[in-house]
Amino acid sequence: MPQSELFDAISVGSKSWLKAAIWRLDQKGEDINESDDWGTTPLAFAVFKGRESLVNLLLAHPDIDVNDYHEYSQDGCGTALEIAINHGHKSIVKRLLAHPDIDVNKTSDDIEANPYTAGSAALHLAAGKGDKPIVELLLSREDIDVNKSDVLGRTPLSYAIERGNKSIEDMIRNAATDNQP
Numbered sequence: 122m123p124q125s126e127l128f129d130a131i132s133v134g135s136k137s138w139l140k141a142a143i144w145r146l147d148q149k150g151e152d153i154n155e156s157d158d159w160g161t162t163p164l165a166f167a168v169f170k171g172r173e174s175l176v177n178l179l180l181a182h183p184d185i186d187v188n189d190y191h192e193y194s195q196d197g198c199g200t201a202l203e204i205a206i207n208h209g210h211k212s213i214v215k216r217l218l219a220h221p222d223i224d225v226n227k228t229s230d231d232i233e234a235n236p237y238t239a240g241s242a243a244l245h246l247a248a249g250k251g252d253k254p255i256v257e258l259l260l261s262r263e264d265i266d267v268n269k270s271d272v273l274g275r276t277p278l279s280y281a282i283e284r285g286n287k288s289i290e291d292m293i294r295n296a297a298t299d300n301q302p
Contacts, residue, residue, distance in 0.1 A: 240271035
């Protein structure tokens with residue numbers, strides 16, 4: 122099955138094997154975004170593994186869904202961007218942010234999956250983790266919503282305050298001020 126071959130190639134980190142598996146998948150007309158039994162897509166798995174060259178290869182595919190939400194993966198719930206942030210893969214975060222279809226404000230309202238973070242987006246996660254370089258990357262985007270609330274009404278600023286991270290608080294406050302009309 123070509124889909125499992127994608128996961129095998131990613132697991133061992135073989136770019137040539139992944140290229141061949143994608144070609145076979147395309148020849149059969151199968152979906153590159155199809156998830157495995159755990160709800161993980163090849164892109165999410167490559168991001169989780171930190172395999173940047175394989176992430177780049179997958180992102181180059183015309184049918185890749187860069188915003189696909191993973192109900193369950195080795196990493197928990199989230200988009201490929203959130204998985205990269207969660208693991209501190211800054212170079213992969215940069216690559217995902219460069220994709221023309223990326224939605225930096227994508228959220229899940231699945232309160233059953235994780236009631237504490239339901240409705241949060243990438244900036245919430247980065248602020249909560251205290252990852253200043255990734256917060257800077259996200260805040261550099263014109264389309265970032267610094268005031269986006271999760272299902273509990275908390276904004277990325279709230280996450281930074283809860284974690285006591287003054288430098289990220291200041292960064293978000295400044296970005297919010299800069300984005301006002």
